[in-house]
Amino acid sequence: xxxxxxxxxxxxxxxxxxxxxxxxxxxxxxxIEYGPFELIPYEDKNIQSKIIKTFKAAQKWQFxxxxxxxxxxxEKLISLEQSVAVNKFIHKFxxxxxxxxxxxxxxxTVLHQAPLGxxxxxxxxxxDGNLMANFLKIPVVNDFRSNDMLNGGQGAPLAxxxxxxxxKYINKKNIIILNIGGVSNITYIxxxxxxxxxxxGPGNAPINDFVSKKNxxxxxxxxxxxxxxxxxxxxxxxxxxxxxxxxxxxxxxxxDQFSYDQIDEMSLEDGxxxxxxxxxxxxxxxxxxxxxxxxxxxxSGGGRKNLSIMKVLSESTNIKSESIEKYGLRGDAIEAEAxxxxxxxxxxxxxxxxxxxxxxxxxxxxxxxxxLN
Numbered sequence: 001x002x003x004x005x006x007x008x009x010x011x012x013x014x015x016x017x018x019x020x021x022x023x024x025x026x027x028x029x030x031x032i033e034y035g036p037f038e039l040i041p042y043e044d045k046n047i048q049s050k051i052i053k054t055f056k057a058a059q060k061w062q063f064x065x066x067x068x069x070x071x072x073x074x075e076k077l078i079s080l081e082q083s084v085a086v087n088k089f090i091h092k093f094x095x096x097x098x099x100x101x102x103x104x105x106x107x108x109t110v111l112h113q114a115p116l117g118x119x120x121x122x123x124x125x126x127x128d129g130n131l132m133a134n135f136l137k138i139p140v141v142n143d144f145r146s147n148d149m150l151n152g153g154q155g156a157p158l159a160x161x162x163x164x165x166x167x168k169y170i171n172k173k174n175i176i177i178l179n180i181g182g183v184s185n186i187t188y189i190x191x192x193x194x195x196x197x198x199x200x201g202p203g204n205a206p207i208n209d210f211v212s213k214k215n216x217x218x219x220x221x222x223x224x225x226x227x228x229x230x231x232x233x234x235x236x237x238x239x240x241x242x243x244x245x246x247x248x249x250x251x252x253x254x255x256d257q258f259s260y261d262q263i264d265e266m267s268l269e270d271g272x273x274x275x276x277x278x279x280x281x282x283x284x285x286x287x288x289x290x291x292x293x294x295x296x297x298x299x300s301g302g303g304r305k306n307l308s309i310m311k312v313l314s315e316s317t318n319i320k321s322e323s324i325e326k327y328g329l330r331g332d333a334i335e336a337e338a339x340x341x342x343x344x345x346x347x348x349x350x351x352x353x354x355x356x357x358x359x360x361x362x363x364x365x366x367x368x369x370x371x372l373n
Contacts (some may be wrong), residue, residue, distance in 0.1 A: 006341070007104070007138075008106075008341070015218075023035030023037070026344050028344045028348045029165070034329075034330075034337075043081060043084060047077060048218075051108065058071075059111070063111065075108075076128065078127065079129075082132065100138050102138065102347055104142075105132055105140050111123070112255075114251060115154065121149045123156075128142075141369050141370070147366040147367075148364055152359065153353055155252060159197075159334070160195050160357045162342065164189055175188075176290075177189070181204060181302060184283060188294060196291065202278060204301075210264070210272065220306065222307050223272075223309055223311075226273040229268075249289060249356070252358070260275075280315060287319070296319060301335070304323045346366065
């Protein structure tokens with residue numbers, strides 16, 4: 001049987017100005033072939049400031065009353081921009097439309113409220129799958145999280161079932177795959193394919209926001225600012241006293257769930273050093289919740305490029321932390337690949353989420369399939 005390409009698109013909560021585009025072939029269970037991957041910049045150079053305004057509007061909205069009008073504007077903009085990015089991608093790598101089965105379009109998460117007690121969880125991703133499907137003339141799967149939350153799940157993380165396929169591809173067990181994006185999340189894969197996953201705490205987002213506030217760029221490139229700073233352990237100890245870090249999995253976070261007001265008073269270097277150490281410490285606390293202690297941490301996402309983050313990970317956890325590139329994979333591509341993989345599973349009516357990943361009562365399908373009009 002000839003398998004077709006599935007293309008995954010991801011823009012996380014980091015707002016780095018790029019669209020992650022990746023292609024792979026899968027039968028919905030295993031990875032058959034990895035295709036090309038590209039970070040494609042948005043064409044509209046004002047889109048980052050538009051996204052920041054959208055995040056701020058979402059924080060004021062909090063799922064109450066009518067959605068802010070900026071949501072519809074941003075949704076159309078990113079849907080068209082990402083459609084154009086797919087066109088560029090398939091032309092550059094000479095992939096024919098008839099050789100593409102589907103596109104997994106995650107969209108932009110602007111607000112995520114995990115379920116709490118008897119309160120139902122809610123999530124909002126911006127992305128018009130129907131617009132994209134008809135623009136590209138290729139079926140599109142989007143809205144991956146809603147069905148999970150309607151059935152009592154956290155809505156995140158969704159990548160674990162792909163991480164299980166990755167662990168089989170590289171033949172490694174009793175590991176953590178740690179994704180450090182705007183939020184940090186882990187997938188633990190045990191010897192018997194036990195799958196446990198949850199958001200551990202802040203990732204790159206507060207560092208990027210802090211650097212932007214200090215008018216020093218959009219991120220701490222290579223962790224250079226953090227390397228020159230001093231860590232404020234009083235802030236870290238206070239921060240980690242938040243009930244979230246003692247809560248058992250499954251659990252998930254919104255990008256802006258915590259307050260970082262105290263950090264604003266610190267110097268650029270000290271603030272970056274403190275927020276960087278916070279990543280290592282929240283991952284360490286997360287490991288304490290796992291059924292077994294992992295042998296190694298395999299790191300994906302933008303955080304693996306930050307040398308200061310990689311250093312504190314090993315120091316805080318006392319476990320060897322390695323970039324996923326060591327295993328011949330692409331750390332920037334993992335999330336986009338995951339949604340290419342999940343899109344195929346959606347078409348096949350295979351589960352995307354599980355009791356030990358999002359907290360649903362049974363394995364659950366998800367995703368909205370947009371066929372051509």
